[in-house]
Amino acid sequence: MSAEIQTVKQIEKPITIHPVWYKLKNNKMTWIGFVIIFVIILTSLLAPVLTSYDPTKIYIVEKFQGPSGKHWFGTDEVGRDILSRILYGGRLSLGMGVLAILITAAIGIVLGTISGFFGGYIDQIIMRIMDMILAFPTLILAMALAAALGPSLQNAMLAIAIVKIPVYVRLARSETLVLREKLFVKSAITFGIHPVRIILKHIVPNSLSPVIIQATLDIGDAILMIATLGFLGLGAQPPTPEWGAMISIGWKYLLDFWWYPTFPGIFLFMSSCAFNLIGDGIRDILDPKSNS
Amino acid sequence: MLLEMKDVSVEFTGMRGSVQVLKNISLNISKGEILGIVGESGSGKSVTALSILRLLGNNAKTSNGEILFNGTDLLKIRTKEIQALRGKKIGMVFQEPMTALHPTMKIGRQLAEVIERHRAVSKKAAFRLAVQALKDVHIHDPELVAAKYPFELSGGMRQRIVIALAMAAPPDLLIADEPTTALDVTIQAEILNLIKELNNKNDTSVLIITHDMGVISQLCQRTLVMYGGEIVESGSTNGVLKNPKHPYTKALLNALPDLADPAQPLQAIPGEIMDLRHRPNGCSFAARCSIAGEYCRTHQPALVEILPQHYTACWKGEKEQND
Numbered sequence: 001m002s003a004e005i006q007t008v009k010q011i012e013k014p015i016t017i018h019p020v021w022y023k024l025k026n027n028k029m030t031w032i033g034f035v036i037i038f039v040i041i042l043t044s045l046l047a048p049v050l051t052s053y054d055p056t057k058i059y060i061v062e063k064f065q066g067p068s069g070k071h072w073f074g075t076d077e078v079g080r081d082i083l084s085r086i087l088y089g090g091r092l093s094l095g096m097g098v099l100a101i102l103i104t105a106a107i108g109i110v111l112g113t114i115s116g117f118f119g120g121y122i123d124q125i126i127m128r129i130m131d132m133i134l135a136f137p138t139l140i141l142a143m144a145l146a147a148a149l150g151p152s153l154q155n156a157m158l159a160i161a162i163v164k165i166p167v168y169v170r171l172a173r174s175e176t177l178v179l180r181e182k183l184f185v186k187s188a189i190t191f192g193i194h195p196v197r198i199i200l201k202h203i204v205p206n207s208l209s210p211v212i213i214q215a216t217l218d219i220g221d222a223i224l225m226i227a228t229l230g231f232l233g234l235g236a237q238p239p240t241p242e243w244g245a246m247i248s249i250g251w252k253y254l255l256d257f258w259w260y261p262t263f264p265g266i267f268l269f270m271s272s273c274a275f276n277l278i279g280d281g282i283r284d285i286l287d288p289k290s291n292s
Numbered sequence: 293m294l295l296e297m298k299d300v301s302v303e304f305t306g307m308r309g310s311v312q313v314l315k316n317i318s319l320n321i322s323k324g325e326i327l328g329i330v331g332e333s334g335s336g337k338s339v340t341a342l343s344i345l346r347l348l349g350n351n352a353k354t355s356n357g358e359i360l361f362n363g364t365d366l367l368k369i370r371t372k373e374i375q376a377l378r379g380k381k382i383g384m385v386f387q388e389p390m391t392a393l394h395p396t397m398k399i400g401r402q403l404a405e406v407i408e409r410h411r412a413v414s415k416k417a418a419f420r421l422a423v424q425a426l427k428d429v430h431i432h433d434p435e436l437v438a439a440k441y442p443f444e445l446s447g448g449m450r451q452r453i454v455i456a457l458a459m460a461a462p463p464d465l466l467i468a469d470e471p472t473t474a475l476d477v478t479i480q481a482e483i484l485n486l487i488k489e490l491n492n493k494n495d496t497s498v499l500i501i502t503h504d505m506g507v508i509s510q511l512c513q514r515t516l517v518m519y520g521g522e523i524v525e526s527g528s529t530n531g532v533l534k535n536p537k538h539p540y541t542k543a544l545l546n547a548l549p550d551l552a553d554p555a556q557p558l559q560a561i562p563g564e565i566m567d568l569r570h571r572p573n574g575c576s577f578a579a580r581c582s583i584a585g586e587y588c589r590t591h592q593p594a595l596v597e598i599l600p601q602h603y604t605a606c607w608k609g610e611k612e613q614n615d
Contacts, residue, residue: 183391190345190386191406191457192379201405202394 030281108168
């Protein structure tokens with residue numbers, strides 16, 4: 001008898017690889033995304049160590065210098081080192097992008113779950129407000145909001161968070177509608193568990209997957225939008241080193257001094273692209289319908 | 293009397309008008325009693341159970357009657373009050389154990405959550421009680437199982453856990469809606485024994501809903517037979533099974549496959565369950581009844597006491613008695 005149990009335990013042991021890890025292991029593109037983001041974040045955080053230039057210090061004598069050993073990515077119209085501006089700017093561009101999505105996803109989950117669980121008037125009110133937001137093109141509305149709030153990086157982030165809420169509300173709501181009819185939620189009701197607890201413990205954790213997927217895919221978009229608002233002068237104000245703002249000023253010099261808008265552009269493209277790759281990978285892992 | 297349903301009718305309202313799914317249902321359960329409801333699919337058994345806990349959807353309307361639980365009318369109290377009764381005074385077990393548990397929460401946590409809600413205990417104590425509750429429903433290695441997720445367990449184990457959850461308070465009344473339908477026969481017997489044991493130990497009354505005559509004969513002291521949202525026969529289990537008075541009950545018992553004589557073809561009840569949208573004027577079973585006469589089709593029979601404590605709603609049954 002005891003020998004039997006022993007063999008059973010021995011068989012159980014080797015199955016230690018986590019399914020998430022297993023799926024991730026073979027997904028090369030996701031790894032590329034992770035590596036790019038990791039490098040960008042690391043270099044942004046280590047910016048003071050990696051460059052000795054102050055990103056906002058004007059040194060007019062060295063303006064428009066091409067890439068060289070001294071300034072790897074050259075300098076801009078007032079002689080600031082573009083590499084150090086990109087690295088410091090990474091903190092803002094990535095940070096604000098991630099923050100905007102975190103805020104919007106959090107609000108979206110709360111509103112969507114309430115809407116789906118209680119239904120009726122609450123549902124109608126919330127969803128009609130979301131329809132109002134959805135009625136406008138995302139970028140136009142973000143621009144209008146950012147302009148109304150006053151041009152600054154924080155307001156740009158807030159504007160993006162607001163215009164992206166409806167997607168998350170709808171996602172969370174539709175998941176809630178499905179879960180609400182599930183037997184385990186109904187049993188939880190018959191076991192007398194409080195509705196708030198049912199929402200927090202039974203519905204939200206089980207409706208998170210699509211929200212997480214959407215959020216990772218949206219971070220790249222949010223970074224682009226922040227840059228877009230910056231480009232239009234509605235985001236970070238000079239001399240703040242922000243990628244969009246740098247491109248905005250730099251594109252005028254593109255023909256004569258190609259490096260000025262190009263390098264921030266490459267970083268913007270790479271990080272947005274990398275977040276999308278990660279998003280795709282996470283979707284493959286979390287989405288039970290994907291068969292990879 | 294622990295639970296008393298008096299003349300309860302339920303209507304479902306849809307886009308194409310309303311349908312009466314329960315018609316003047318009266319039943320009662322006393323403390324410690326096990327009452328069974330049998331009937332085929334669509335006869336209103338589950339609706340009866342759900343109406344007690346007020347778990348029917350928004351489109352359902354309980355039009356008249358009262359449901360007295362320990363003297364309070366469950367149909368009149370506020371939502372908050374019925375919420376407080378659920379789980380604490382009335383527990384419920386559903387048919388499918390595979391989906392009745394939270395898929396991403398460990399068993400022990402799920403049990404502790406319910407225990408915390410109903411008994412004033414600390415988190416740690418709740419977890420200890422959860423393990424004890426698992427032991428009470430005869431789960432081996434309760435500590436190990438408490439740390440597992442539902443998908444790691446078999447159907448029989450899950451149904452035990454669902455029962456443990458429903459019994460966590462422990463409630464005065466346990467409603468079991470086809471608790472063994474999704475399980476194989478050997479597990480069925482274990483679950484039934486478990487229900488019986490919990491009934492003995494805590495003096496919990498049980499309302500068991502099933503289409504399985506075997507379950508009824510093993511567990512229940514009294515049995516109701518439902519057809520088309522009405523009770524057509526009620527009485528002691530022995531009386532109903534051994535000496536059925538209503539032709540529907542007779543047909544149901546006839547439909548049981550005979551293991552001793554497997555060559556015999558199965559006896560199905562001809563026709564299908566009536567369309568509730570078009571209730572006939574007379575007896576609702578008349579269209580499928582082998583002995584129904586013209587009178588049955590035009591006049592509705594009432595539930596009458598045909599033998600002591602044995603009621604049936606059939607004109608022919610009464611006649612038989614009168615002849």
